[in-house]
Amino acid sequence: MIQSYRPETLKEALQIRNQIDCTVFAGGTDLYIRKRQWQGAERRFDNDLLFIHQLSELRKIEVSDEEIILGACVTQSEIEGDAYLPEFLRMPYRLMGNPAIRNTATVGGNIVNAAQVADSLPVLFALDSQVVLQSIHGERKMPTMDFVIGKYKTGIQTNEILTHVMIPKKNWTDFYYRKIGSRKQNILSKLSVIVLLEKKNDDLTNLAISIGCVNEKPIRDHEIEQGFLESGAINQLIDQLYDKMEGQNDKRSSKAYREITSLKLIKDYLEKNS
Amino acid sequence: MNIHDKINRVDGISKINGSAKYIEDIHLDEVFHARTLRSGIAKGRVKSIDYPVDYEDIIVVDSHDIHKNEVLMITTDMPVFTPSEVTYVGEPLSLILGKDKHRVIEFMNQIKIVYEEDEGIFAMDACTKAEDIFSEYVYEKGNIHELEYDEIFEKVYETGYQEQLYMEKQGMIASYDDHILTIQGSMQCPYYIKNALIHATGLPDHRIRVIQTTTGGAFGGKEEYPSLLACQLAAAAMKVRQTVSLIFDRREDILTTTKRHPSRTTIKSYLKDDKILGMDILYEIDGGSYRGLTDVVLQRGLLTLTGCYKIDHVQVKGKAYRTNNIFSGAFRGFGAPQSMFALEQHMNQLAKKFKEDPISYRRKYFVQQGDLSATSGVFHEKILLNQMADALIRLSEYDDLLAKKEKNMGIGVSFVPHGGGFTGDGEAAHIKAQVKLKKDTLNRVHLLVSTVEMGQGAKTVLSKIVASTLEIPIEQIVYDDPDTFKVPDSGPTVASRTTMVVGGLLYKAALELKPLMNNPAEIVITKNYVHPEEIVWNQKSLKGNAYLAYSWSAVVAVVYVDPITWEIDCQKLYGIYDVGVPVDEKTLLGQVHGGVAQGLGYGMMEKMESEQGILQHNSFSSYAVPVMADMPKMEVDWIFNPYREGPYGAKAAGELTLVGVAPAIAAAVEDATGFDLCRLPIMPEDLVKEAEK
Secondary structure, three states: OOOEEOOOOHHHHHHHHHHOOEEEEOOOOOHHHHOOOOOOOOOOOOOEEEEOOOOHHHOOEEEOOOEEEEEOOOEHHHHHHOOOOOHHHHHHHHOOOOHHHHOOOEHHHHHHHOOOOOOHHHHHHHOOOEEEEEEOOEEEEEEHHHHEEEOOEEOOOOOOEEEEEEEEOOOOOEEEEEEEEOOOOOOOEEEEEEEEEEEEOOEEEEEEEEEEOOOOOOEOOHHHHHHHHHHOOHHHHHHHHHHOOOOOOOOOOOHHHHHHHHHHHHHHHHHHHO | OOOOOOOOOOOHHHHHHOOOOEHHHOOOOOOEEEEEEEOOOOOEEEEEEEOOOOOOOOEEEOHHHOOOOOEOOOOOOEOOOOOOEEOOOOOEEEEEEEOOHHHHHHHHHOOEEEEEEOOOOOOHHHOOOHHHEEEEEEEEEOOHHHOOOOEEEEEEEEEOOOOOOOOOOOEEEEEEEOOEEEEEEOOOOHHHHHHHHHHHHOOOHHHEEEEEOEOOOOOOOOOOHHHHHHHHHHHHHHHHOOOEEEEOOHHHHHHHOOEOOOEEEEEEEEEEOOEEEEEEEEEEEEOOOOOOOHHHHHHHHHHOOOOOEOOOEEEEEEEEEOOOOOOEOOOOOOOHHHHHHHHHHHHHHHHHHOOOOHHHHHHOOEOOOOOEOOOEOEOOOOOOHHHHHHHHHHHHOHHHHHHOOOOOEEEEEEEEEEEEOOOOOHHHHHHOOEEEEEEOOOOOEEEEOOOOOOOOOHHHHHHHHHHHHHOOOHHHEEOOOOEOOOOOOOOOOOOOOHHHHHHHHHHHHHHHHHHHOOOOOOEEEEEEOOOOOOOOEEOOOOEEOOOOEEEEEEEEEEEEEOOOOOOEEEEEEEEEEEOEOOOOHHHHHHHHHHHHHHHHHHHHOOOOOEEOOEEOOOOOOOOOOOOHHHOOEEEEEEOOOOOOOOHHHEOOOOOHHHHOHHHHHHHHHHHHHOOOOOEEOOOHHHHHHHHHO
8 A cells, every 4th residue: 555645844745755755746737647547447656645735835936036936836827827927937837738737737747747748848948947956954956957857857866855946037028939739729749949038229138048849858058049149140050959959750740840840930030039 | 399490409408517427427336347458469369368367356258258259240250359360459359347447457467468470461552462452342434444635633642540539438338137138338320239239149139228328429430339349248248147337448449449541542634625534533441450331431432532523434443451450430421531632632733733713613513413423323403512602702702812812821622522321222221210209198209219319419400300390399309318129220320311311201200290199199100211213323333323412512711821830720611511401500500610620630630640550649648639729710601402302401411511621721721832732631740841842
């Protein structure tokens, strides 16, 4: 028999996490589906379960002049509906799944699950967000783009819980987000693209680009962006991004379609806006 | 009640408030849950199945437990359980029964199967031997071989699988009490199932009872396939003498039940002075490993292959192949969505070649009353294709659409026929429908038919026909879900025959009952199908009237193709339909909207591919059907063209509304992009490939 734990406080949760090899369960929209076996039969987990959805410490959205802090158990719907958050953050969440999924799926869950098609990762990569990982021994922070190692792989330790995501505030003046799927709503992405710009008096002063679903984890490269800020050479930027692509054909789309389309979207936007 | 009254669906409220019980909603205390053990390979033999021991609560049901190990469909080539020979991935080997689902799962996880695997056939091109061909037909009209032509315009068109994706999955419950075998479940054809059970169990007619339960969609997917499940469950219930339930999971349903036949159509048009002199057509479909209804699907695809057009010289060949792919079967349209896509795209490409407007170009070839069909049968009815074209031009403001067409926009049209009822003399030779109307002593009128409500509106339409004819309130009509102990065989709920054929018989029965309504006694009126004399068909030569009557559709689709992502947005869809006289306009509108959704999916979204016999798109997340946001703005209308034999002049409607959608969309995408598009579904991935050429 497996045990399930539903602690009242984060402190208690961290203690349980430290003592027991368990699966951390937030919204459950991925975990629960994966354990499906036969309709009407229970979904049986192999590991003990630690429920964290109820922890009030992890359910807050805090906005200050310096940063935005999202609790790991903030739901996607809450992001979607929070008018204090910038549109470039809300839009990717709004286009994920369907209302029922977004009502329970969490910010932290989408990161820790680290699916290739996780739509929150490109925007979190582009925003230079950091994840906060806590254990009974303390906390550590690392860039989300380093935390996610690959498809379903992250750097989380067995005694840690991802508690927050910190997004530094920058002066983005414009952004472009596009999610491509095989229908208009309620569909996993074939690819997604986010571009953020900061312009001062028509001069491009900062830029962030991230591309989702093409590789096992989203593409984000500061050096390429910096090069473009200096040179303004769009074709060179596109070529450099292309060199980072190592996708495969799968049942959702083709390598060629993902690569060509994501680069064309970026090129088209930059030609019109940079 | 008057036939022109606007009414709500008679089954609407129970489905909205949840009181309608689908098979999965029926909870029984003591029931064996059955799960199917399936082959993991596509072709070969099962050398041994090693079932775990010490599971006294688990029962295995296999080919040894059935009187005759054959599923009667049209032929009997499919076994209920394969004893050894495996022909496709997912072929049933046995049913595993248990009262505790977890014990069944545990048991199944330990089963070891040893196979001797052979190389399978997964492509039509690999079907080289005679045994790889299920059926082959050829028919001719005029003389294609001695034409004096300038050039041949030849194209090859292909279509992929499509999944019915009914909201309610396959499911059945069987019991065997007091020597009566009862099967309840989600189905289209109670009597197909009953006949299959008589064949497989050896039980006499009066000991088999089939009851339809509320059915949440079918689209052909519950035409022949449930016969297999019923035979399996019969074996199980008769073995354990208790109730056994078999309800599929979604993924299992997608992976192992019938799909629309993949097809390839080669059309050669012989041209002289820009005129089509003749067409030489080869239509090929992949039937999977068992015959099922493949032969009939092939025929429906073939027999109207010149569509709405009068072509004097025609040769049509059809071939259905046996492969080790998934079992292909019935699906709304039944062979016609494939062949009509090919023909319509061909007509578009000819119009493009001659730089003519696609509607004007088609008009030159429209068939008329008195013309000969592709199978040389006389079109007896009035054909209003020109009027439909005029109506479509008005409705869509076609000239304005063309004038205001912006970059990356495309406009496409299609004109298609669809035959109502069974092919050829099928209604008379095979189905022999019978209906009964019973007036009880409370003056309620019971519709006694085996026709099922499966979401399409049969209960509403048939009740309305009878209530209108009797001039009584529709509330006085009783139409229960069919139970073969209570209703005669009015035929299967397929082939767009429900309103036209079954409704026609009920109409005649109601006319006969009407003068007797004041009689206080219980009265039963019986009507048997009588074939119209002028409908003559020779099944051997495939000559004559292939269908009782044709319905027609004319569709304009407007698409926008994103120049960067190649995503297709079908923005508007206009349709004009000739279904005789619609007996219930709301129901017809529902059929149109559903047909557009399913046709849109078929045309530009629902990609389903098989690799080594295994379907790759096997879930809601990988197999994308349209959602509301994908639907175009729809404007539709119908013209009245009463059909003498139909109730109130009605003809077929159900399948027609799907058939013309994908061809119109394909034509529109072709118009927007300039590419020659010969394969459905049209995916952005394919357009990128075209653009990179």
